[in-house]
Amino acid sequence: MTKEKKIWYASYGSNLLEERFNCYIKGGKPNGSNNFYKGCTDKTLPTESEEIYIKSELYFANKSKSWNGSGVGFIKTEFDENKTTLGKMYLITKEQFIEVVKQETNNNGELIIDFEKAQKSGSLIFRKKSWYGNLLYLGEQNGNPIFTFTNERNLTDKINAPNKEYLSMIICGLKETYNLSDLEIKEYFEGIEGIKGNPIEKELEKLIRKE
Structure with a gap:
């Protein structure tokens, strides 16, 4: 019997913090968020996690009810070798990935994702007009495909600053994942749309020093 391949879910926003991402797996309410997540049917935590450098530009946009109307993180739909977004990826099952996506996109119905099609084309819009309905293929690691998601378009007309709670969670995630100095983290955020x-x-x- 062939062992089923798992999928790397790559995060670049608040899910950089493993404790926060695990709310999508086992259920719970993340600190600072207004949402309670039911978790996945299979509540087995990720078997592996590691850093990933995403060659696309991070920005903050839209008004999230979960974060009191503040902006949340997205990456540009096109890849750019001159841009780097610091991410963290988690190795989970295909079924868990789909259930994480459903929670992230507030989808209570059936969701079918054609992962092979996404790999071949590089992206797949699986839910139109959803904030995170655009699946991006980022390559492979140890034979397992890496996916993340963002908006189907670049929301340059909806740039909006994140609040302190949301940004603090990302800062905690960066410190947990990367060996960066406070200055390096500050420089990382300074040029990002929605913050600058x-x-x-x-x-x-102050936020970086606090975390």
Whole structure:
């Protein structure tokens, strides 16, 4: 019997923090969020997790009810070798991946994702007009495909700053995943749309030091 391949779910936002991502697996309410997640049918935690450098640009946009109307993270739909978004990926089953996506996109119905088609084309819009309805293929690691998701278009007309709670969660995730200094984390965020030029930019140093 051939062992079924697992899938790497790659995160670049609040799910960088493993404790927060695990709420999608085993259920729970993340700190600072208004949402309670029911978790997956299979509540087995990821068998592996590791860093990933995504060659696309991070930005913050839309108004999230989960985070009191603040912006949340997205990556641009096109890849750019000159841009790097720091991510973290988790090795989970295909069924868990689909259930994570359903929770992330508030989908209570049936969801079928053609992973092979996404691999061949590089992306797949599995739910139109959903915030995170665009599946992106990021390659393979140890024979298992890597996927993340973002919007079907670049939301440059809906740029919106993240709140302190959401940004703090990402900062905690970066510190958990990468060996970065406080200055390096500050420099990482300073040029990002949704942060640069907004009041939250002046809070960066304090938030990073606090976390």
